[in-house]
Amino acid sequence: MNSAPPQPPDYDVVIAGGALAGAATAILLLREQPKLRILILEKSTVFGRRVGEATVEISGYFLCRVLRLTQYLNEAHLVKQGMRFWFTNSRTQTLEDCSEIGGKYLSRVAAFQVDRAALDEEVLRRAAELGAEVWRPASAGKIQLNPGGNQIVEVKVGEGNRKAESENRKQPSPGTTNISARWFVDASGVAAVLARQEGWLRANTEHPTTAVWARWTGVKDWDGVELAQKFPDWAQACFGIRATATNHLVGPGWWAWIIPLKGGDVSVGVVFDQRLMTWPEGGSLGQRLKDFLVKHPVGREIMGDAQWRESDVHWRKNLPYCSTTFAGDGFALVGDAGAFMDPFYSPGMDWVAFTSWSSAQMIFAQQRGEDMAPLVEKHNRSFSRSYARWFAAIYKDKYEYMGDFDLMRIAFQMDLGLYYLGVASQPFKLGTKALAEPVFSTPPSVPFFHFMKFYNRRLARIARSRRQRGVWGRANDSRRLLVPGFTFSPKTAGPILRAMTRWAWLELTEGWRSWFAAEPKTEPVAQPAAAAAQAAP
16 A cells, blocks of 8 residues: 655745855745745844944955945945955044054945845835745744755744734734755844754854944044044045945954944944953943054044934843854754854854855756755865864964054955955856855865964964064054055066065064964863853843
8 A cells, every 4th residue: 555645845944044155045946936935034133233344345245246236235224335444553543543454445346335124125125026935924843854855944923013914914923833855944133043042052162252233323524524624634645435334443352343334324243262352341341342443553543422222232242153054954054043253354244155155056957956964064075164164264363463553564464465366256256056066165275264364373372472572463553554456457466475484574673583382271160051141231
């Protein structure tokens, strides 16, 4: 007697999370296969603002060329004018005294300063327009994984947006229900629903960082007449636009971002290594943030009259984490649901681009009837390797030196030059197939990984030596490195070579002090993975 055929699932794909990562995955799937039955579960009735407003070139490519959001981004958000860094020491009294690193002209490759709440709503709207069903507010509870079969998802439907519920007649009444799907895509962000449920989530205790941030009004215009009259030489040194860059204030063990948003609000926050500095206590979190910022001469000038929005001040401790598993035959983790590293250099939306694209391709492969085992194995290997190598090459111990002008100028030119030539240029030259291989996951990238890991580690060692000798930050006043800009041309190798020469000289003149010294051990702060989203006390 033949057994009954398995019941078809309620949906082909259920996506937990309707923000950028989840909605983008739905768009990629539906553009290729419009008949796919896709359900998006979004827990909020309306998206709140969140950290992660700046894109870089890979995410700019993904948003513009893949999701086709160029016109929307130009209309609703700001074009980003690169990155700037501002340094201070005991001799800096005013903004003009502070050493500066940044661009001299406008940027050459598209990137944006985005209001994530607005962007997330737009991408989710487009996913629904293509045919995705959206339940809102709704969230995924327990997920029963069945490799190669139907995944069973407990869905909790809440009350809230009656208008949205009435427009979506398929959304059930508030309560709990089970639905089945061939694929479950976790795009739940730092909630990391599936990784936490399965015990895959691991805190990155080698990088114990904390972020404090808010949105502000009354931030001074970097390019306005007031500063131009007050510091004329400083104003004329830059031919581009300082205000719409991601401006970074930097100090020993910390950095702050100042990011303008369309409409006048400004996102400002601090990230610090818990091993190198302690966050001040006493008073409201917003006041402590402002008091900290105005100790820096640039922060005092730009933020002196600014006011934080009381309802929009946030704290998150122990930022970095990574899942040990990114996919299986029936599930995939995209965006922050799989990993988060550090907001410095804004890699978060690059990660969204790589994970969303690769997960969609894996689902297409299953729909074509391909053998999933080797594809899943490659996906997990590639993303696990990418996270580990990207962290080791760029972020490990970087907070030791990022506030020192001499050391940061070397890292700035080499980090960005190599990113442009080896990473950001690839999708523009090769198309979307470049998104199938995350950073440092392919054999040709291995030498570059080892080179970047080596020079970043050496700069951290030199920074420790400088701190011991009391000369850390000695060039943080009255210096300016304004670069013409990075491109995908081989000419971008020029700044890399000049930085390498400067590094070699630095090693000969002072780096030798640490060549044979034992590596000082900094014990990481061990924290449970669940603390990644810890709220402020």
